[in-house]
Amino acid sequence: MKTLVIFYSRTGTTRKVAKAISKALKSDIKEIFPKREFKGFFGFFRGGFEAVMRKTPKIKPLKKLEYDLVVIGSPVWAGNMASPVRTFLTKQKPKKVAFFATSGGDIGKTFSEMQKISKKPIAIFNLKTTQVKKGFTITPFIKKLK
Numbered sequence: 001m002k003t004l005v006i007f008y009s010r011t012g013t014t015r016k017v018a019k020a021i022s023k024a025l026k027s028d029i030k031e032i033f034p035k036r037e038f039k040g041f042f043g044f045f046r047g048g049f050e051a052v053m054r055k056t057p058k059i060k061p062l063k064k065l066e067y068d069l070v071v072i073g074s075p076v077w078a079g080n081m082a083s084p085v086r087t088f089l090t091k092q093k094p095k096k097v098a099f100f101a102t103s104g105g106d107i108g109k110t111f112s113e114m115q116k117i118s119k120k121p122i123a124i125f126n127l128k129t130t131q132v133k134k135g136f137t138i139t140p141f142i143k144k145l146k
Ligand SMILES: Cc1cc2nc3c(=O)[nH]c(=O)nc-3n(C[C@H](O)[C@H](O)[C@H](O)COP(=O)(O)O)c2cc1C
Pocket: 008, 009, 010, 011, 012, 013, 014, 015, 044, 045, 047, 048, 074, 075, 076, 077, 078, 079, 080, 102, 103, 104, 105, 106, 107, 108, 128, 129
C-alpha cells in the first residue's frame, strides 16, 4: 500500500510525531507550508482566529497526491484543526485517510471537523505536547494502518 504522511506543524511537535509515523510505515512524508507563517505572538492569535472561523489560508502548492492511504497530522488550534490543514483537506480528496493530532491536552472537535471535510478515517491518534517531549509510542496507531 502506497502511503503518505502529511502534516502541518508550527512549533515542531506534530512534525516529530509525523516523522516517527512515516519511519514506522516506511512511507513518504510531506509538510504543509502556509504562504504566510504563523510566527510569534500575533501568529498565535491569527492561528486561533483562523481555526475558530474555519478559514482556509493559502498554502504552498502540492502536486495531486497519488496514494492509497494519506495520514494527516495537525496541531490542535482552539479545539479544531490548524487552518493550513483545513486548506489541504478542502483541496485534496485522498482515497483513504487516517488522522493524528498533537495538543496541550484538549483536542475538542478536531477529528470530527477533519472528517466533515474529508472522510471517515480508518484510524485516529492524538498525543499531548508533553508526551511528545518525554517519549511516546505510536505502535497502536501503526497497527491500525497496516
Ligand atoms: C493558536 C493555537 C491554539 C491552540 N489551541 C489549543 C487547544 O484548543 N487545545 C489544546 O489542547 N492545545 C491547543 N494549542 C496547543 C497546540 O495544539 C500544541 O502545542 C501542539 O502540540 C503544537 O503543535 P506544533 O508544535 O506541531 O505546532 C494551541 C496552540 C496554538 C498555536
